[in-house]
Amino acid sequence: MSVATKSATADSTSNLALDGMLDEEGQYSGPSVRCVLFELDDEVYGINVKKIREVLRVGHIRQVQGADPTVLGVINVRGVIVSVIDTRMTYGLNTKQPDDLSRIIIVELDEDNIVGMLVDSVMEVKDIPEKQFEPMSSTKENASRYLQGIAHYQGDVIILIDVDSMFAGAVE
Amino acid sequence: MDEEILQDFLVEATELIEGLDEQLTELESSPDDSDLLNAVFRGFHTIKGGAGFLGIKPLVELCHRAENVFDKIRNGQLEYDHHASDVIMRAFDEISDFITQLNDGVREFDDESNKTLIDELDRLRTGDTDDAAQEPAEDASGQGGSAESGAPKLELPEGVDPEGEITDDEFEALLAQRDQLAPQDGEDESGKKLQLPEGVDPEGEITDDEFEALLEQRDSIEGQGEAPKTEAPEPAPAPKPEKKPEPAPAKSAKPDKKPDDNKADAGKDKPHKAAAESTVRVDTRRLDEIMNLVGELVLVRNRLLTLRGSDDETAEELSGAVGNLDHVTTDLQASVMKTRMQPVKKVFGRFPRVVRDLSRKLGKAINLEMKGEDTDLDKNLVEALADPLVHLVRNSVDHGIEMPDEREAEGKSRDGTIILAAEQEGDHILLSITDDGKGMDPDKLRAKAVEKGVMDEVTANQLDDKSAFELIMAAGFSTADQVSDISGRGVGMDVVKNMITKLNGSIDIHSAAGEGTRISIRVPLTLAILPTLMVAFEDDSYAIPLTSVQEIFDYDGNQINKIDGQMMVRLREKSVPLLYLKDWLNPGCSKDDFSGDKVVIVSIGNQYAGLVVDQVNGQEEVVIKPLGVMMKHLEGYAGATITGNGNIALILDLPGVLKRFQF
Numbered sequence: 001m002s003v004a005t006k007s008a009t010a011d012s013t014s015n016l017a018l019d020g021m022l023d024e025e026g027q028y029s030g031p032s033v034r035c036v037l038f039e040l041d042d043e044v045y046g047i048n049v050k051k052i053r054e055v056l057r058v059g060h061i062r063q064v065q066g067a068d069p070t071v072l073g074v075i076n077v078r079g080v081i082v083s084v085i086d087t088r089m090t091y092g093l094n095t096k097q098p099d100d101l102s103r104i105i106i107v108e109l110d111e112d113n114i115v116g117m118l119v120d121s122v123m124e125v126k127d128i129p130e131k132q133f134e135p136m137s138s139t140k141e142n143a144s145r146y147l148q149g150i151a152h153y154q155g156d157v158i159i160l161i162d163v164d165s166m167f168a169g170a171v172e
Numbered sequence: 173m174d175e176e177i178l179q180d181f182l183v184e185a186t187e188l189i190e191g192l193d194e195q196l197t198e199l200e201s202s203p204d205d206s207d208l209l210n211a212v213f214r215g216f217h218t219i220k221g222g223a224g225f226l227g228i229k230p231l232v233e234l235c236h237r238a239e240n241v242f243d244k245i246r247n248g249q250l251e252y253d254h255h256a257s258d259v260i261m262r263a264f265d266e267i268s269d270f271i272t273q274l275n276d277g278v279r280e281f282d283d284e285s286n287k288t289l290i291d292e293l294d295r296l297r298t299g300d301t302d303d304a305a306q307e308p309a310e311d312a313s314g315q316g317g318s319a320e321s322g323a324p325k326l327e328l329p330e331g332v333d334p335e336g337e338i339t340d341d342e343f344e345a346l347l348a349q350r351d352q353l354a355p356q357d358g359e360d361e362s363g364k365k366l367q368l369p370e371g372v373d374p375e376g377e378i379t380d381d382e383f384e385a386l387l388e389q390r391d392s393i394e395g396q397g398e399a400p401k402t403e404a405p406e407p408a409p410a411p412k413p414e415k416k417p418e419p420a421p422a423k424s425a426k427p428d429k430k431p432d433d434n435k436a437d438a439g440k441d442k443p444h445k446a447a448a449e450s451t452v453r454v455d456t457r458r459l460d461e462i463m464n465l466v467g468e469l470v471l472v473r474n475r476l477l478t479l480r481g482s483d484d485e486t487a488e489e490l491s492g493a494v495g496n497l498d499h500v501t502t503d504l505q506a507s508v509m510k511t512r513m514q515p516v517k518k519v520f521g522r523f524p525r526v527v528r529d530l531s532r533k534l535g536k537a538i539n540l541e542m543k544g545e546d547t548d549l550d551k552n553l554v555e556a557l558a559d560p561l562v563h564l565v566r567n568s569v570d571h572g573i574e575m576p577d578e579r580e581a582e583g584k585s586r587d588g589t590i591i592l593a594a595e596q597e598g599d600h601i602l603l604s605i606t607d608d609g610k611g612m613d614p615d616k617l618r619a620k621a622v623e624k625g626v627m628d629e630v631t632a633n634q635l636d637d638k639s640a641f642e643l644i645m646a647a648g649f650s651t652a653d654q655v656s657d658i659s660g661r662g663v664g665m666d667v668v669k670n671m672i673t674k675l676n677g678s679i680d681i682h683s684a685a686g687e688g689t690r691i692s693i694r695v696p697l698t699l700a701i702l703p704t705l706m707v708a709f710e711d712d713s714y715a716i717p718l719t720s721v722q723e724i725f726d727y728d729g730n731q732i733n734k735i736d737g738q739m740m741v742r743l744r745e746k747s748v749p750l751l752y753l754k755d756w757l758n759p760g761c762s763k764d765d766f767s768g769d770k771v772v773i774v775s776i777g778n779q780y781a782g783l784v785v786d787q788v789n790g791q792e793e794v795v796i797k798p799l800g801v802m803m804k805h806l807e808g809y810a811g812a813t814i815t816g817n818g819n820i821a822l823i824l825d826l827p828g829v830l831k832r833f834q835f
Contacts, residue, residue, distance in 0.1 A: 062712065062812075062820040065757045066832070067803050074800050074812060076820050079468045081812045083800030115801040167801060 032127040037158060038105065038119040041093045045119075045159045046128070046151075053106040053114060055122050058098040072118060077106065084116035090146070090166065096120070107163050115167060128153050133160060181222040182275055183453070188215045189268045190521055196257070196264060197524035203245075203252035213242040219267065230281050231270045237293035238263045244297055259296050261529075263289060456551065459512055466501075466508045467701065467795030471814050473501045474792065478817060509698055513548035516594040516603070519558050520545050523565055523592060530569045537576050537586055538569060543593035549601055550698040556675055557603070557695065560668040564605045564691055565590065567665075572609030572689055582686065584608065599697050606690040612683040614640035621646070641681040642778045645669040673776060673827055675699065676719045699796070704813075706792050706821060707772060707785040709753050713821040715794055715813060716783070720774040720826050724788055727769040741771060741782050748773060750782045751833050756808075776826045783829075796823060808832050 035046035036055070061073040061084055072084045084104055088095055101121035108114050133149035146166040151158045192215045199208050220235030238260060244250040252260075266286055273281075476494045520542050531538040549557075573579075573588030580586055591606040617640045618632040626646050635643070645665045672679050677695035696702075696719065704715035705724075732741050732750065739750040750771065771782040794813035798804055799822075810825035 060819075062822070064799065064803060064806065064809070064822060066808060067806055071802055074803070074820055076814050076818065079464075079471070079797075079814060081797045081800050081814075081820065083802050085802070109801065113801050 032129045033133070033160070034125060034127050035158070035160065036105065036125050037123040037156075038103070039121045039123060040088055040091065040119055043159065044123070044156050045161055046126075047105065047107065047161050047163060049125060051107050051109075051163050053108050056104045056106060056116070058102045058104055058118065075104065075116060077114075077116075080114070082106065082114055082116050084118055087117045087119050107167075109163070109167050113167075117163075126153075126158075128158065178226055178274065181226060182271065185219050185222060185271045186275070188219055189264075189271055190518070191215060192264060193268075193525055194521045196261065197528055199252060200257055200528065206246060209242060209246040209252075213239055213246060216242065216267075219271075223270075228270070228274075228281060230283050230286055231267065233290055234263055234267055234270075234286055234293075237290055237297065238267070241293060241297045250297070256296055259289075259292050261525075263293055454511075456512075459508075459551075462508055463512065464795075466505050469501055470505055470701070470793070470795060473497055474815075475818060505701070509550070509701075510548070512551045512698070514551050514554045515545060516547045516549050516554065516601070517545040518554050519561055520592055520594070522558075522562070526562060526565055527569055527590065530566060531573075534570065535575065536569065536573055536588060538573055538588045538590060541589060541591045543591065544595045547594040547596055547601060549594075549695075552699045553601075553675060553695060553697075556671065556699075557693075560671045560693070561592075561603070561605070563665075563668050564693075565592065568605055568607040568609065568689070572607035572611075574610050578610075596697070597694070599703075600694045601697060603693040603695070604690055606688065608688040611685040611688050612641055612644070612681075613685045614683075617641065617643045638681070639778065641683050644681070645679065645778075670827070676702065676717050678719070701793055702796055702810075702823070703791060703793050704823065705772065706789040706815070707770070707783070708787040708789055709757055709785055712757070713789065713815060713819065714753075714785075715792070715821045715823045716772060716774065717810070717823070717826065718791060720776060722773040722775050722780070724770055724772050727766045727771050727784060729767065743773065743780075743782075746780070748780045748782050750784055751829070752784045754784075756829070756832055774826055776830060779830070781826075781830060794821070794823065 033046075034049045036049050036052050037044055037046050039045070056075075056077070059075065061075055063073040064071065067073075067083075070085050070089045072086050074081050075084055076082075086095055098118060102118060103122045104116040104118055105122065106114055106116050128151050132151040132153050134151070135149050146162050148160040148162040151160065192212060195208055195212050195215070199205065199212065202208065216235045216239040220232050220239060223231040223235060241250065241256070241260065245252050245256070250256065266289060270281070473494075476497065523542070524540055527538055527540045530536075568590050573590065574582070574584075576586040579588065589608050591604070593602075593604045593606070595602050614635075614637040618635060621627050621632050621640075621643050622629045626643065632640075645668070669679055672693055672695065675695050676699075677693055680692040680694070681689065682692075683689040702715075703718040705718050705721050707714050707716060732739055733747075734740070735747065739752070740747040741750050742748075752766075766784060769784055769786055770788045771784055772788065773780060773782050775781075792815065794815075796811040797813055799806060799809060799812050803809075808825055808828040808831075810823040810828075812820050812822050815821045
């Protein structure tokens with residue numbers, strides 16, 4: 001039972017352990033979504049763990065002139081050049097210099113395409129019962145882009161990100 | 173339709189089609205070559221076999237007809253003349269169309285789509301011979317599987333569902349059965365059949381063991397000197413005509429045919445089978461993967477090389493080990509690269525046909541000579557070169573070679589010659605297309621350039637002849653007054669030039685009025701590893717493809733003038749525009765003292781430009797990696813690479829850079 005360690009090949013130094021946080025397991029019956037939770041501007045977001053290859057600390061990001069403004073640049077992930085996007089900017093938040101807590105979440109879009117998302121901090125991995133999710137209300141058009149739903153769970157409001165739609169245009 | 177078999181079939185068929193393309197054209201010049209005829213016959217037959225198993229009926233029909241025609245031809249009952257070759261070529265085109273469509277995922281075909289072509293093939297086959305009436309009827313019935321008596325038939329091992337899955341081995345075996353049958357005399361037919369061992373579920377899949385057993389059975393039946401009777405959804409086409417007792421011509425042809433068949437079996441099939449054992453088909457994706465990993469290894473090696481010598485104590489030992497690693501890596505890189513190499517024949521193979529079709533259409537007589545077809549080239553390059561070469565060859569046929577009468581009046585032979593050559597030149601491949609046609613007139617080109625508004629008269633007249641020839645590669649320049657459907661399909665010489673430039677190659681044109689034109693293309697051996705010049709701007713490094721770099725010198729303010737708003741550097745007799753990378757890479761930067769900077773003179777096609785950079789850090793061989801998601805088609809970059817010290821360097825794509833500067 002190790003969906004979270006799907007890519008255990010990551011550098012141990014730069015990879016947060018995704019295991020060991022599954023203490024809630026068994027407590028709920030019914031289907032649940034296992035999510036990596038992270039913070040952006042003090043709000044909690046989640047991405048389905050199946051889409052995540054690894055989480056890295058922020059090193060040097062090589063800028064690429066002329067690229068889309070949301071693209072911070074590229075990093076070298078064991079020989080593969082990976083674009084890093086500023087997730088804050090994607091959601092219309094103010095940009096912020098990366099600090100010690102900042103992380104890059106490496107997301108698998110498909111077999112050939114991976115992308116890095118810079119986030120303020122990565123919190124934990126949690127199983128969230130599916131029934132907790134409410135579909136997005138369509139009132140706030142812009143903000144609901146790339147969002148799959150919202151869950152109220154254990155005192156948190158968790159916004160589930162739909163990475164596929166987020167990068168729909170970027171994958172060939 | 174079973175996808176796995178289908179894919180196997182497609183791979184095989186695609187190769188056969190390529191072979192047939194060449195063979196058919198070759199056949200035009202030597203229509204009596206029995207080896208060739210047999211090869212063509214077998215080609216159609218094998219495709220038919222595969223198509224039959226997959227149930228692609230219209231394809232079977234076509235191949236079957238084509239095969240029958242060739243059977244007659246190789247038996248001397250039919251002449252492979254112009255008419256025959258035209259019909260066959262059309263059939264061939266149709267067949268290769270089928271394969272292309274299958275490759276594209278089309279799975280349903282209209283049974284009736286090729287009716288006229290099939291009729292024509294039938295007419296061609298029957299010709300004026302007396303037995304014309306009987307044969308078509310027979311073919312029609314034979315197709316359905318209700319084969320006539322007397323003929324030996326192929327049979328699927330019992331219990332193998334003709335609609336179901338079949339393994340490669342089974343397929344091979346059926347082919348083998350067919351080959352065995354061919355020389356046998358059908359009349360002494362025995363009732364023996366291959367039997368499935370007891371207890372084998374006829375509906376189930378056959379195991380290798382069971383299949384082996386069947387093969388043994390078959391062998392032992394043959395051992396008794398009797399022809400095995402086997403049945404198949406398709407009749408064995410080869411022996412059919414000779415088995416028929418009625419028509420006299422068929423019978424008389426029998427003695428001729430047998431040796432042919434035997435020879436063909438001995439001469440072609442066996443070496444082919446032997447070769448099959450020593451080669452393995454590998455998915456190119458897997459090769460790309462290996463190539464990628466080797467690239468990684470090269471980078472690690474580079475990194476070690478830069479680290480070497482930084483520590484005094486272990487320096488010597490380490491240095492030795494790194495030296496070894498260096499050797500091994502270099503060899504490994506070369507070997508892996510070789511696995512991706514394909515002979516340039518792959519591209520050249522299509523040209524006899526292209527030239528034949530075109531010259532016939534235009535009423536020209538042209539001999540195509542090909543040299544150095546075995547020169548190896550990276551697979552990706554082979555594919556990338558196909559279109560530009562086709563264009564150039566078409567140009568030679570259309571514009572280069574004159575009409576026969578015209579040639580005669582000029583005192584040339586009526587037949588024009590086009591020579592297509594490839595040779596290796598160091599780490600480059602030189603491809604050339606030479607024709608002995610009318611050549612190009614530089615004055616005419618200059619006039620045309622002025623007329624088309626490509627440049628003004630003064631500039632045009634200053635061009636030397638060589639530069640004038642290069643005008644044909646300028647955008648918006650076409651010397652053909654009328655756009656024919658041969659050239660001028662929108663793929664102009666400028667597109668050819670761009671394609672070659674993209675491959676880090678160059679084009680060179682030589683021409684002499686009345687004597688002909690020679691176009692030479694130089695491309696690197698491989699696309700995967702790129703020799704570059706590493707430069708730095710502020711803290712970031714960039715790689716410039718070394719093939720474009722002409723020279724490097726110190727920035728000297730005294731040599732630089734502003735002409736018409738553009739900074740130019742005087743380089744010997746020429747003025748070369750300067751591109752300040754800072755303007756592009758860091759527009760906000762207010763640096764205006766460039767002393768100590770370097771100017772890298774690059775050439776893109778026939779254009780020169782000087783890039784002003786902070787530092788030049790020497791040469792490095794780099795592995796091109798795509799920029800990540802959202803940046804794959806970013807203009808100005810060819811990709812990125814990881815340098816010896818583990819940093820990322822962006823590889824500049826010079827045509828894109830120039831475009832960015834709107835230059």
